[in-house]
Amino acid sequence: MNRIICIILLLPIFPAFAQEENRDQQINQAVFNKIEYHFNLQETDSIYALAGPKFKQSLSLQAFQTVMAQQLYPLGQIQSAELKSYDKGTGIYKLNFLSTPLQVVLALDSSNRIETFLFQPFAGDPVPEKTEVLTSRSPATSKLDGYIDSIALSYSRKGHTHALAIGVVNDGKTSSYYYGETEKGNKQLPDENTLFEIGSISKTFTATLLAYLVQTGQLNLDDPITDYLPDSVATNPDLQQITLKHLANHTSGLPRMPANIDATAASHPLDPYKGYTQAALYGFLATYKATTPPDDSYVYSNLGYGLLGDILSTVYGKPYNEMVQEIICHPLGLKNTTEFPAPDSQYVAKVYNKDGKETPLWTFDAFTAHGSLKSTVKDLLTYAKAHFKMPETDLEHALAGTRQFTFFNPPDTDIGLAWHMNLMGDELIYWHNGGTFGSSSYMAFSPDRKMAVIVLSNTAEPVDSVGSAILNSILASK
Known part of the structure; x- marks a missing residue:
């Protein structure tokens, strides 16, 4: 009975918490939308103006301008963006550029100014690992063979990977190693003629x-x-x-x-x-x-x-x-x-x-x-x-x-x-x-x-x- 009462007492509190969390997320997304707009126009000063004192103390405007000009603007415009997660005041957004996706971590201070603004390689969406991987090789005959197998199989077991081809020249010997499949589900290993x-x-x-x-x-x-x-x-x-x-x-x-x-x-x-x-x-x-x-x-x-x-x-x-x-x-x-x-x-x-x-x-x-x-x-x-x-x-x-x-x-x-x-x-x-x-x-x-x-x-x-x-x-x- 007490357990049921506790649940009832908690019910009115949960929607209020959810509303507050949702409101914080909406604010985070609104600030991100401003950043995206200014990024695509390369308006660095306008992005920096959204930052709070903690961020500005850790990174001067001149340093921020250098990072943006030399590392980020060369990627081109953000083609699209999506919120991948929001937890405890921090949003992680996937940014799609022409060449490669990135993710940005965005957190705000109590005044809704930027406190954390961090670009990272996109972590990707989780994909179940494969339980079996095709390999062209018989059991390893050398320590290096065994090491290459272990590294290659770790890569190949990732659920979104397919063919992997490795070549090594060492100590006067040329060796090739092939894993996976050239097309999803075809069970055909790559070989020396696979482009x-x-x-x-x-x-x-x-x-x-x-x-x-x-x-x-x-x-x-x-x-x-x-x-x-x-x-x-x-x-x-x-x-x-x-x-x-x-x-x-x-x-x-x-x-x-x-x-x-x-x-x-x-x-x-x-x-x-x-x-x-x-x-x-x-x-x-x-x-x-x-x-x-x-x-x-x-x-x-x-x-x-x-x-x-x-x-x-x-x-x-x-x-x-x-x-x-x-x-x-x-x-x-x-x-x-x-x-x-x-x-x-x-x-x-x-x-x-x-x-x-x-x-x-x-x-x-x-x-x-x-x-x-x-x-x-x-x-x-x-x-x-x-x-x-x-x-x-x-x-x-x-x-x-x-x-x-x-x-x-x-x-x-x-x-x-x-x-x-x-x-x-x-x-x-x-x-x-x-x-x-x-x-x-x-x-x-x-x-x-x-x-x-x-x-x-x-x-x-x-x-x-x-x-x-x-x-x-x-x-x-x-």
Whole structure:
């Protein structure tokens, strides 16, 4: 009886609490809506004006402006947003950008001013783990085999992942490992001929094309980009100090994406570069206003690499994919690296987003040079091993040229042409990664050690942790 009375006594209190919680959530969402509006207009001061004293004490306006300008606005406009959770005064919102989703944590003080405003990688929605994963390998025959299996199977058991392909060169031995399935439910393992989107690893091929044209005397790294642009664009004074090298090492000051791509992406939300033309690219550049001078800081720019590829094609007189085939793939024997796989003879694994849902392969159009290539573990291992050779041919000199230091990006990363360079112990490691809405890739190698790690997935679940764990295990075992 007492238990029933307690429940009755509590009933009138619960709706009042719910109303108060709901009101706080509504206020939190209202403040977020203001932030989203000002973010898309890049009105940094207006966002900062919503902050409370605790937030302002921890982050000055100047520091806040730097973070927004260098790290967040380059992502482009927020295409859509949704509240994922609200608990104890803190809302977590998923933000959908063209390239990748993020989440923002927003909490308010007692005056409904911003107290916590934190951007994070989107954690994703929980998906049940798989109980069984296909693998191509028999039981591990070495300690490294066993370690790779454990790391790969942990990744592959995530409910939204599908195919995973790994390649390793170590101690004079080349090994490949395959897990999962190339299409959801088909029970078909990937193999050495399965193509994956490699995303921004394509930039290293673009940088090699640039270094090749430098090696063969067709241009110079320090040439101003305006030497190769039409007059309607070249007359923009904000472009005239940018060089080809600045495009290749992400120090041009150009944003990550052009602002005018938003309208194009709205027509193809799952294929955001589709339909973005050279005319649109030139239209943006003609009115571009610099906020960061060239050679001042590292600002990762897909726009810069799209433009670089356009210039290289103009100089060479052929489309990007033909350049890649003639200059890199044919000499190295890369039979399955291409922008346009042949439907009758080359199989590309279907791609899946972070929720495990199938999504289209991307169409890059004017941005082809920044992320359009598809490749295999076998080809990328061959590509990595080409970096191990003492250069003799023009292509080998070009590969070596991409590994030359061009810029220091604090705290500990050097930049070559496309390649990021880190000293791990006493080994200099060159690396790049990539990702689309439906694929993830990682490549790292050491020419001195003649060691390489390749990881490819047909899911938008990053594989960097898989690749770096394997890399660290190899380095620790020497």
